[in-house]
Amino acid sequence: MKKRLCAILLAMAAAASLTACGGSGAAKGTSASEDAQVEDAAGADYELTDAAKNHASDGEEIIGISMPATNLERWNRDGEYLAKNFEEAGYTVNLKFADNTIDSQIEDVNELIDEGMDILVIATVNYTGLEDVLDRAESADIPIIAYDRIINSDAVGYYVSFDNYMVGALEGEYIRDTLDLDNAGGNTYNIEIVSGYSADKNADGYYHGAMDILQPYIDKGTLVVPSGQTGYAETETFQWKTEYANERMVNLLTNYYSDGTRLDAVLCANDSAAAGVAQAIEAAYKGDNIVLLTGQDGDEENLKNIMEDKQSMTVYKCLPHETEAMMDVTIAFMKGEEIGADLIEECGWDFDVVYADDRYSNGTDYMQSFLLTPLTITKENLEKELIDTGYYKYGDDGYPKAVSE
Numbered sequence: 001m002k003k004r005l006c007a008i009l010l011a012m013a014a015a016a017s018l019t020a021c022g023g024s025g026a027a028k029g030t031s032a033s034e035d036a037q038v039e040d041a042a043g044a045d046y047e048l049t050d051a052a053k054n055h056a057s058d059g060e061e062i063i064g065i066s067m068p069a070t071n072l073e074r075w076n077r078d079g080e081y082l083a084k085n086f087e088e089a090g091y092t093v094n095l096k097f098a099d100n101t102i103d104s105q106i107e108d109v110n111e112l113i114d115e116g117m118d119i120l121v122i123a124t125v126n127y128t129g130l131e132d133v134l135d136r137a138e139s140a141d142i143p144i145i146a147y148d149r150i151i152n153s154d155a156v157g158y159y160v161s162f163d164n165y166m167v168g169a170l171e172g173e174y175i176r177d178t179l180d181l182d183n184a185g186g187n188t189y190n191i192e193i194v195s196g197y198s199a200d201k202n203a204d205g206y207y208h209g210a211m212d213i214l215q216p217y218i219d220k221g222t223l224v225v226p227s228g229q230t231g232y233a234e235t236e237t238f239q240w241k242t243e244y245a246n247e248r249m250v251n252l253l254t255n256y257y258s259d260g261t262r263l264d265a266v267l268c269a270n271d272s273a274a275a276g277v278a279q280a281i282e283a284a285y286k287g288d289n290i291v292l293l294t295g296q297d298g299d300e301e302n303l304k305n306i307m308e309d310k311q312s313m314t315v316y317k318c319l320p321h322e323t324e325a326m327m328d329v330t331i332a333f334m335k336g337e338e339i340g341a342d343l344i345e346e347c348g349w350d351f352d353v354v355y356a357d358d359r360y361s362n363g364t365d366y367m368q369s370f371l372l373t374p375l376t377i378t379k380e381n382l383e384k385e386l387i388d389t390g391y392y393k394y395g396d397d398g399y400p401k402a403v404s405e
């Protein structure tokens, strides 16, 4: 669907000059031969395999990809698109999906190290938990690039994602503008807040991006939160799961709205949670108004809900673009090219990307980050932005389905 000239040229250059690839000088850490043993999470010595020790000199370029889960819709597509991108650019790919637990991801990453990957692309399950296994990768001179989610490890110097704060801001702005809060006069509106999973550091960006917009209206009394639950922790959705968001929303509706109190809006961090909120509103809300409901991702069920007025918007993060940027940064890194703001122009991306080295931290240092720009999708622009662009097509049931790359 998208042109990948930059990546293909880089891959050709990489193939022509194997010395520039893998084990590039940019990797941090000691060399594999110097430090063949590190301690695993349990504190036991965990020797590197020969494949791990020799990955840079074995003549193969293998990209190890670790995705967090298959039960949250987007990661299936991320995995598929990334694998396809790298394979089309001439690389071998080893793709693993964890089961949304950090332990399963530690296992996956250990296997990728043992299987001799030259670079690791990781969308982590949790912000913390991978520190030890990534130290092990570092000891084998395997560089790591964080994909979409921030990782707490000083072994991670690079990050490709969407601007997490902006995602939240778009959700907050949607509610502010749709309720026309600046011209509310004496009107007040009731809102509830459904945040993401706090073990995922991105969720913090979403929360603050949205609350920086909405909090002033809560302080003024234009927005009222009948449950009183506005804090990040008390509004969290464990593991981003639909059923937890559903359960909490049913409880809120039962405890604070069953007397006929009107609910005007739910600030909801993402689509998997919004699906649970929409189900709760359908089952347990007594009012007959359309409740504004935000989300993020463009999951298929949520796009259907948008078409049926059960969700108002989703913040679309174009995965073909995010995976293309990830591939280009990874390949440039493997070629030993300098990673910095100039890469944006060199890669000729036809989508907006901002380079930042002072925004997203790995817990110790700021990562060099490439941040894409998200887009608000509503019933009004869904067809133009998602169907006409070819990212989705209508299925036999008349609802949008994501198109495989």
Ligand code: BGC
Binding pocket: 072, 074, 148, 149, 200, 202, 203, 240, 270, 271, 272, 296, 297, 317
């Ligand atoms: C991603 C979101 C996604 C959420 C749950 C976040 O880290 O950035 O796009 O909705 O995880 O999968």
